[in-house]
Amino acid sequence: MNEKQRLWLMFPTKLVTRPVLWELGRQFPVITNVRQASVTEEIGIVSLSLEGEREEIKKAIAWLEELGVNVEPVEINTIEG
Amino acid sequence: MDKPSPFFSNLKCRECGRLYPKQAIHVCDFDFGPLEAAYDYDAIRPVLTRAAIESRPHTMWRYRELLPIDGEPTVGTQVGFTPLVKADRLARALGIRELYVKNDTVNYPTLSFKDRVVSVALSRARELGFKVVACASTGNLANSVAANAASAGLKSYVLIPADLEQGKVLGSLVYGTNVIGIHGAYDQVNRLCSEIAGKYGWGFVNVNLRPYYAEGSKSMGYEICEQLGWRIPQHTVIPMASGSLLTKIHKAYGEFARLGLVENAPFAVYGAQATGCAPIAHAMKRGTDIVKPVPKPETIAKSLAIGTPADGYYAIHAMKQTGGSAEDVTDDEVVAGIRLLAECEGIFAETAGGVTVSCAKKLIETGKIPRDGSAVLCITGHGLKTQEAIAGKCGEPRLIKPSLREFEEHVYSKDTAAA
Ligand SMILES: Cc1ncc(COP(=O)(O)O)c(C=O)c1O
Ligand SMILES: [Zn+2]
Numbered sequence: 001m002n003e004k005q006r007l008w009l010m011f012p013t014k015l016v017t018r019p020v021l022w023e024l025g026r027q028f029p030v031i032t033n034v035r036q037a038s039v040t041e042e043i044g045i046v047s048l049s050l051e052g053e054r055e056e057i058k059k060a061i062a063w064l065e066e067l068g069v070n071v072e073p074v075e076i077n078t079i080e081g
Numbered sequence: 082m083d084k085p086s087p088f089f090s091n092l093k094c095r096e097c098g099r100l101y102p103k104q105a106i107h108v109c110d111f112d113f114g115p116l117e118a119a120y121d122y123d124a125i126r127p128v129l130t131r132a133a134i135e136s137r138p139h140t141m142w143r144y145r146e147l148l149p150i151d152g153e154p155t156v157g158t159q160v161g162f163t164p165l166v167k168a169d170r171l172a173r174a175l176g177i178r179e180l181y182v183k184n185d186t187v188n189y190p191t192l193s194f195k196d197r198v199v200s201v202a203l204s205r206a207r208e209l210g211f212k213v214v215a216c217a218s219t220g221n222l223a224n225s226v227a228a229n230a231a232s233a234g235l236k237s238y239v240l241i242p243a244d245l246e247q248g249k250v251l252g253s254l255v256y257g258t259n260v261i262g263i264h265g266a267y268d269q270v271n272r273l274c275s276e277i278a279g280k281y282g283w284g285f286v287n288v289n290l291r292p293y294y295a296e297g298s299k300s301m302g303y304e305i306c307e308q309l310g311w312r313i314p315q316h317t318v319i320p321m322a323s324g325s326l327l328t329k330i331h332k333a334y335g336e337f338a339r340l341g342l343v344e345n346a347p348f349a350v351y352g353a354q355a356t357g358c359a360p361i362a363h364a365m366k367r368g369t370d371i372v373k374p375v376p377k378p379e380t381i382a383k384s385l386a387i388g389t390p391a392d393g394y395y396a397i398h399a400m401k402q403t404g405g406s407a408e409d410v411t412d413d414e415v416v417a418g419i420r421l422l423a424e425c426e427g428i429f430a431e432t433a434g435g436v437t438v439s440c441a442k443k444l445i446e447t448g449k450i451p452r453d454g455s456a457v458l459c460i461t462g463h464g465l466k467t468q469e470a471i472a473g474k475c476g477e478p479r480l481i482k483p484s485l486r487e488f489e490e491h492v493y494s495k496d497t498a499a500a
Contacts, residue, residue, distance in 0.1 A: 047112065073276075075275045077323060077387050078217045079242070081218065081219055081383070
């Protein structure tokens with residue numbers, strides 16, 4: 001069963017110029033859909049939806065995190081004071 | 082079903098301005114921007130006059146046209162209208178001409194400003210037909226959801242990090258809620274909660290009900306204006322976790338000016354954080370609106386320890402736009418702030434209050450808030466909830482035997498010699 005997850009990605013300086021989302025699309029059977037992006041020399045922030053099998057989405061997220069990308073659900077924090 | 086409110090019209094994306102129906106949704110489909118309640122101010126203006134407000138009961142619901150529900154509030158109808166204290170002794174200690182303390186340590190029923198947001202969220206949850214409500218929290222929000230859900234007869238779940246202090250756990254358990262402790266790192270807990278919120282069709286107060294929930298904080302701003310005799314304070318110092326309270330007080334002042342309830346005078350808002358978790362204050366000091374997450378918050382001000390603040394960006398813009406600024410203080414300064422407020426004004430605040438007082442002190446010392454100005458400090462939670470933060474740091478009782486000689490020798494003679 002397909003599901004969709006909405007995420008904010010934050011790219012550190014060293015990854016700003018690497019085609020990370022292209023690589024992700026080649027490695028995992030998930031549909032990437034960029035909804036918003038702001039990229040400076042120092043940091044890249046991208047809002048992205050990932051659609052596919054739950055397990056594949058999980059693997060794709062784990063791969064991003066392994067690379068050093070910060071991955072958050074769109075509800076950036078669900079824990080409050 | 083209630084008739085739709087003629088005043089609260091839509092949800093609206095803060096990024097692109099697209100309008101959405103008033104449902105349990107919280108982000109824009111298009112750009113993932115947060116949704117916010119939008120109002121028809123032209124319809125509100127003739128109805129919400131000073132006289133109309135003054136004729137209503139002393140609760141936050143006296144401003145109900147500006148709160149995002151359709152019918153009458155059904156949860157937390159007694160919340161709000163806490164004292165605004167003229168704090169002359171604290172003003173002298175901080176070296177400022179005029180100072181007020183907005184005292185939400187005595188908010189009803191759970192002694193923090195969170196009762197304001199929960200009152201709106203649960204009233205709206207009922208209108209939308211939810212039978213189960215939930216939240217993830219490190220304390221105050223959990224206490225408030227548990228208590229208000231109990232009194233409303235709603236089933237509730239509160240998710241908390243597994244290593245929370247006993248006091249905060251008990252302060253939720255007592256209301257008969259379902260308390261779930263989660264092991265694991267903060268970001269994993271976050272991810273689980275957003276998945277739960279998406280999956281079970283519960284009213285998650287700070288996720289799918291967030292547009293409603295967040296608006297409750299505006300009532301603190303409205304009350305401050307009314308209690309000052311219908312004017313906006315020049316300077317307001319506000320503690321920040323997600324940054325929501327600060328952005329909503331900013332919105333509240335703007336709305337009152339727009340409705341002609343107060344004069345459209347210049348004002349500034351200032352944000353306060355603890356150094357051990359100050360992503361918003363640090364971004365503000367660096368002069369950027371890009372908020373870097375703090376993966377491992379380390380501070381006694383746990384109620385403010387949010388490493389990835391959802392409204393950080395908007396809080397920074399509110400501070401910049403009004404000419405305000407942000408400050409952060411160490412744990413020692415937090416304790417000093419709690420004690421100073423207690424000793425000067427007889428108000429026992431939790432750690433967030435210590436953060437606010439000590440940040441205000443710094444803002445005044447550095448001239449960011451002028452000494453000849455007038456300021457309001459938002460004190461948002463009660464000290465009995467965070468006793469461990471100051472345990473052993475306020476001295477010890479002096480122990481004597483039950484004899485007058487002992488009292489004179491160990492207490493009276495020493496105190497008169499010292500005086
Ligand atoms: C006592 C207290 N003050 C202030 C805040 C800050 O709230 P916000 O997340 O709206 O910035 C919180 C909560 O998270 C709190 O518990
Ligand atoms: Zn949008």
